Amino acid sequence: MKYTLYLFLLPVVLLSSCQHQAEERITNPNDYDAYLAATPSGPESKYFRIWNDKIRPDSLQLTSFGIVAGEYARAFDNTGNIDYLKKAEQALQRGVEIAAIGKADFYRALARNYISQHRFREAAALADSAMAMGSGMRANHALQFDILMELGEYEEAETHLKAIADMVRMDYLIRLAKWSDHRGNLPKAISTLELATETAGRSKNPVLLQWCYTNLADYYGHAGEIKKSYKHYLKALQLDPSNAYAKKGIAWIVYSHEKQPGEALRILDTVSTYYQSPDIALLQADIAASQGNLQAQSVYLDRFASLLSDPGYGDMYNAHAASLYLESTGQVGKALDLARREVNNRPTPETHGLLAYAYFRNGDTSRALELIREQVDGKTFEPQTLLYAAEIYKASGMQGRAAQLAAELEEAVYELGPESLSRLRTLKM
Template sequence: MKHLHLLTVIFLFTACQHRPIHIVSEKYVDSLLQQTVIPVAYKQNAEEIKFWQQKIDPKNPGMVAELKYASSLATRFNLTGDINDIKRSDSILHTINRTFKDKEAAPYLGLIRHAILQHKFLLADSFLQQAQRIGIKPYESSTTSFDVDFELGRFYEAEQELKKITSNDYGYFFRFSKLAHYRSDVDTAISSMQKALETAGTNLFLKQAALSNLADLYLHNGQLEKAYAYYKESIQLSSADLHSIMGIAWIALVHDKNTFLAEKLLAHVQIKTKSPEPIYKLMYVAQAKGDSIKEMQYAKEFVLKVSDSVYGNMYNKYLIEIFTGVLNEPAKAEAIAKNELLNRSTSQTYAWYVWALFKNNRYSEAYNVFQNHVSGKPLEGLELYWMGKVMKGLNKGYNAEQFFKEANKNKYDLSPVIIQDLEKNLDH
């Protein structure tokens, strides 16, 4: 009997070892979704919009009220995902420029931020040059130049601008974290974002931005318990942080394989926002469930929505992923990838082009672009996986294996089906 009892204990211990540990709590999700109180951020924003809109006198156009009103509309975009708020805000800023005959830098600084949000990076650069000609403070010049240079792939220039910042403040640490992440130095990226959080003070927006970015970095690094904790901490500050709610949904999907919870969270976000992002993620929930009809439905819905001209180039990467995957229309992916290179030429965007060319059976051209613009450059998880598939398709087994190994370090950035394929390729 003693031997039997020992065997039972060993069996139970072994079973526990192989049982997947779920990170996302169903009880937490239920409590989150049952909240009926409107977050303070929404109320405050609505009050600000109303207040500053009433302060504007069409007969005597000015700048202060107009700038505040434009800023409050941009804040509402961050809360609700309505792209029309950014368009309206842009229109107000251009009106200020006309009123003051392009002699004020402040409207241009707002236009730069909006252009980056909308992935109009060359336009952001032209706005920056105009603002600098008018005259802006050194700190504003360095931080804004960093933002533009970074997005355009001018990483050396971005680093030099960062070196000009003498104050160790939130803006410095946040940007240093982004630069470290680009270089694949995730530990430095995390520690820098921690410092940004410490310097955020009582500013709710800055604290949530640091917390959610910390969570994203931990997710990227495979430390999902920490990612979950930071997402929850940000949501506790305000449930208006829909990005963090979607982050928890992604952990439930890719790690816990709990499509039920992931779907519940994403459906909740979909009601709260006009952003197309939850539709995109619901497509992968359907894919994980093996529901090809729903998967196709979400893919087409997403493409239809983001193909509206108001979105411009904002979702090009997602479109390339869908057109080379679910919808299997690689010619469209190639056209989008080629167009994106006119917007910004980075190792990432060139990798998109390589993948699209490969999927369109243009193998020699794909390899040529890879050698000239991608090989040896930093890439994210999805691009690493794509390059692994390209190398495998070109019978370059060693190169493929190296890319798959690197992609596996960031595997939780990938969809469940891609993770399965990645693991299968690593096993061979």
């Protein structure tokens, strides 16, 4: 959760601000309204039912497990329904059990399922098993890179990235873009993903192209190129009108860039009718809080808690819940437990930053500062993590470093949200 920003401005300043915002308005409901009513279908096609019917407890029809798992994974991507992801896991586990030929393919597929569930260490074990079999080595290296980046093993991840280096291959380009972004080279990340998007366009693969559009939109947003970001979210919706991720991206532009929280909530409310995701509910709560609408905020937070009560989510939303406890509900002890668990599952600079902030909010500023110095500062460019670091530096009497980070983060207000301005101003004092 984030803090609400209240600005008390003179009428003449308000008039000037409104005129400026009108000039900067880049979104238009006429561009996306037609997509808001679109909803995806679940795994209910005749094609799916044929293969699903072939699966029995004693089934040996290996092909059916892979196809059914793929259909369930697609349904999860489209709806956010965790049940679909767990059903995909069950089908892939059965495939691993019975496969004699092609077992490495099932190892890799199950590992990717575990990545989606944030079960990174289990995914790593499966990836190692696939690698040991010696087949599909390019796919193995790509998988190892993805997992090691999540585990904060960046040097080893780079080794696997170099193993698939080929500027005409999509699998390399999309990972090179991620690597460049991790290293803080956003221009290279963007140019690389632009090249990947061109390659995807030539392949005429709509799913791949849609992925490129939404990820490129994210990068453009990070770079402050909001018009390009908006354009690419719309391109993704042209390919799939029900794409929840693209709609969420547009809602963020409307909220953070254009300061239209009511319109942002209207968009997200349509998404939440078919896309079951705790992070959507948490964003809705943040936006409602920025309006001062505590009743709506409470409703959205109840939805967040209700979704998280499903044990199927496991550790997928530990970081979201910890942030909520730290910045909204005041359950700092509970947040500390979750942050520790998150570091154990995913020891990156970002999770260490969350843990440091949890220690800070629990009164252990010295431990928080130690973590920031050893595990965070100079190791990440993630704005939220650096905002935590700046607050800890200031509380530790290191005002110079806090002010320096705050000044740098002023360029990331779009990513952090408009309410972050008050926190940054305080840090510079």
